[in-house]
Amino acid sequence: MNQQKRFYRKIVYACIIVALLLPLSWLSQPQTTDSDGGQLAQMRERYQLGQAQLGEIDPASETIRLATLGMRNIAANLLWEKANEYRKTEDWVNLSATLEQIARLQPNFVSVWVFQGWNLSYNISVEFDDYHDRYYWVIKGIDFLKEGTTYNKDEPRLLGKIGFTIAQKIGRADEHVQFREMFVEDDDFHGSVPVSQRDNWLVGRQWMLKAEEAVARGVPxxxxxxxxxxxxxxxxxxxxxEAIESEGTFGEVAKNAWRQAAENWAEFSNHDFPTKYNVFARLNEKEDYEEKSKQAQAKLEELAPGxxxxxxxxxxxxxxxxxxxxxNTSPESRTSKQQQMMFPISxxxxxxxxxxxxxxxxxxxAAALQAAEEATFADEMARAIDIDRGIxxxxxxKLRCEVEQQDDALAARKLVYDADQAFADAEITQAASLYEEGFDKWRNVLDAYPKLLDDAATSDELIESIDHYRRVLHQLDREFPKEFVLQNVLDADDLYRGTGQRQSTNNKTEAESADPTQSNPAGAAPEGAAAGGENPEA
Structure with a gap:
């Protein structure tokens, strides 16, 4: 009897298995030229999750993944450890080979490409003394990122990181003068691109625009x-x-460069950005919201005067x-305890x-409540936009792009640049004359745009030239003028260095200062590097 029950049970199990094979076959049919395939194939196509949609199919990569027999994660972890060890021992040949193996194992894991591209361009390049070797590894990192785009087409992070590395690493490295020259002359990198279009800032921007285009097409x-x-x-x-002016290019070329920057800054100001209030706002709308708040407050005051x-x-x-x-105590007379009390009092x-x-x-x-709500919302939006503006x-x-197009600003920069060159060439008398002409022009610029000195970047640019001018006067046995034409620049610099009341001397935006690998310190694999999914962000 028991044997008969077991037999019947096996028959039932077999029937269930056969019954399940039918829907499984229907769901998992592969896509062909004549058919859209099953539901899974159609979903992969719809959500762009198939290998063909993500990027090129690499036979070597597919072979390696099959050869690992489901242990691809273990293999990836071992390779990450080997890569870190090769970096510590400065075995660059084996490091490059290991990175290639990691990329073959996880071609659609974007963090692999981003992290190791950064590692090559920023961490490994500085291990060399000769700037030619450093440049080689910077480009090697960029090429590694570019290779990643073949397997992850239209991936904004990869496209953006390529542009960021080309722009920032080549344009802001300690060797940026040499790097920029080598980049322009690098025919292997640029191919048939005209020399006039090889500036690293412009090339980097083109990659960033590709990233924007990918986002515009719906890529998250x-x-x-x-x-x-x-x-x-x-x-x-x-x-x-800024770069072309620092290299001695002025006139209409520089003016047009600043004009284009101003136009693009205006477009950037008109872009819709999300806020924490679940509405979009634009950077140029702060004043509009402040005006709306004033109007709502005036209405509220009219309804409830005093x-x-x-x-x-x-x-x-x-x-x-x-x-x-x-x-009730005046601010300057408050004790330290009273000063601490003022915030909770306020x-x-x-x-x-x-x-x-x-x-x-x-x-x-009802009208008062409506006015209060409008004023509160306008205040919150203005504050949110102000925070974004600060970032x-x-x-x-915005002010800088406007100022730099002016004839006085262009003339001032050229005169000071020529003076610095004369100073470097030991042409002391000519340098003194050029400095004085340039400082007079700068006086006109600062009188017209006094807010330039609100940011320490402006005075920082001039202080070095003023120091050169002091040395020139010393060599000419002349005293530094007591009523110096740019005395407010010196005062602003003293204020910053003495109290730190002005903005940072770092005139880069927070965006430029950000380290894209701060969550992945050198020597550590990105989080999820050995995760089972090919694209953990999907």
């Missing part, structure tokens, strides 16, 4: 703020304009005696728009 932007992502191309134009100040006085009266003493006596509206009674209450140093670069 992962792991990066949209604000920083879209700021990179326009910053390349600004850096290009009520805001009345509430504030009530809250001041409700403070403790010690708090009132601290509040919170206690703060009167929000809603506080005012809640006190309004009668038929005006990209919006006000400074």
């Amino acid at each position: 932007l992962r792991g990066q703020s949209p604000l920083l992502f879209y700021s990179h191309p326009v910053m390349c134009l600004i850096n290009y304009a 009520l805001r100040e009345q509430i504030r006085e009530e809250r001041i009266a409700a403070l403790s005696e010690e708090e009132r003493d601290a509040y 919170l206690k006596i703060e009167v929000t728009h809603r506080d005012v509206a809640d006190r309004v009674e009668g038929e005006d209450r 990209v140093n919006y006000d400074y670069w």
Whole structure:
């Protein structure tokens, strides 16, 4: 009897297996030239998850993955360890070979390409003394990233990192003068691209624009703020304009470069960026929101005249005696304890728009609540935009793009550049004359645009030339003028170095300063490097 039951059970199991094979076959049919395949094949096609949609199919990569017999993750971990060991022992040949093997094992894992491309261009390149060798490894890292795009086409992170490395590593390295020259002369890298279009800032920008185009086609932007992502191309134009001026190119060429940068900055300002309030905002809308807030507050004041100040006085009266003493004491006379008390005091006596509206009674209450809501929303949006502006140093670069197009600014920069060159060539008398002419021009520029000195970058650029001018005067046995034409530049520099009240001397945006591998320190494999999925971000 028991044997008969076991036999029947096996028959049932066999029938279930056969029954399941039918839907499984229907679901997993491969795609052919005559058929769209099963549901899984159609979903891979719809969501661009098939290998053919992600990028080129590499027979060697597919063979390696099959040969690992399901142990691809273990193999990848072992290779990462070997790569780290080769880097520590400076075995660059084996390191390159190991990186190639890792890429073959995980061709669609973008972090492999990003991390190791950065490793080659930034970490390994600095291990060499000769700048020719350093340049070789910088380009090797860029080529590694470019190879990654063949297996991950339209991947914004890879395209953006290629542009970032070309622009920032070549343009801001300690050897940037030599790197920029070598990059222009690198026929192997550029191929048939005209020499006039080989500037690293412009080439890097083109790759960044490819990343933007990929996002515009619907490819998701992962792991990066949209604000920083879209700021990179326009910053390349600004850096290009700065670079050519630092190399002695002025006149219409420099003016056109700054004009193009200004136009692109305006376009960047008009781009919609997400905010924490689930609405989009533009960088140039801050003043509009501030005006909306003023109008809403004026309406609220009209509905409840004097009520805001009345509430504030009530809250001041409700403070403790010690708090009132601290509040009534002038800022310069407050003790350290009173200064510490002021922040919580300010919170206690703060009167929000809603506080005012809640006190309004009668038929005006609904209108007051509406005005309070509008003012509050406008204030929050203005603050959010202001934070974003700070991240990209919006006000400074907007002003800078406007100023640098002016004839006085162009003339001032050329005169100071020529003076620096004369100083370097020991032509002291000529240098003194050029410095004085250049500083006079700078006086005109700073009088017209005094806010330039709000950022330390402007004074930092001039201080070195002023120091050269001091040395020139010393060699000519002349005293530094007591009423120096750029005395406010010296004062601004002293203010910054003494109190730190002005903005940072680093005139790069936060976007440019960001280290894309800060979450992946050198010598460590990216998180999930040996994960089972080919594209863990999908």
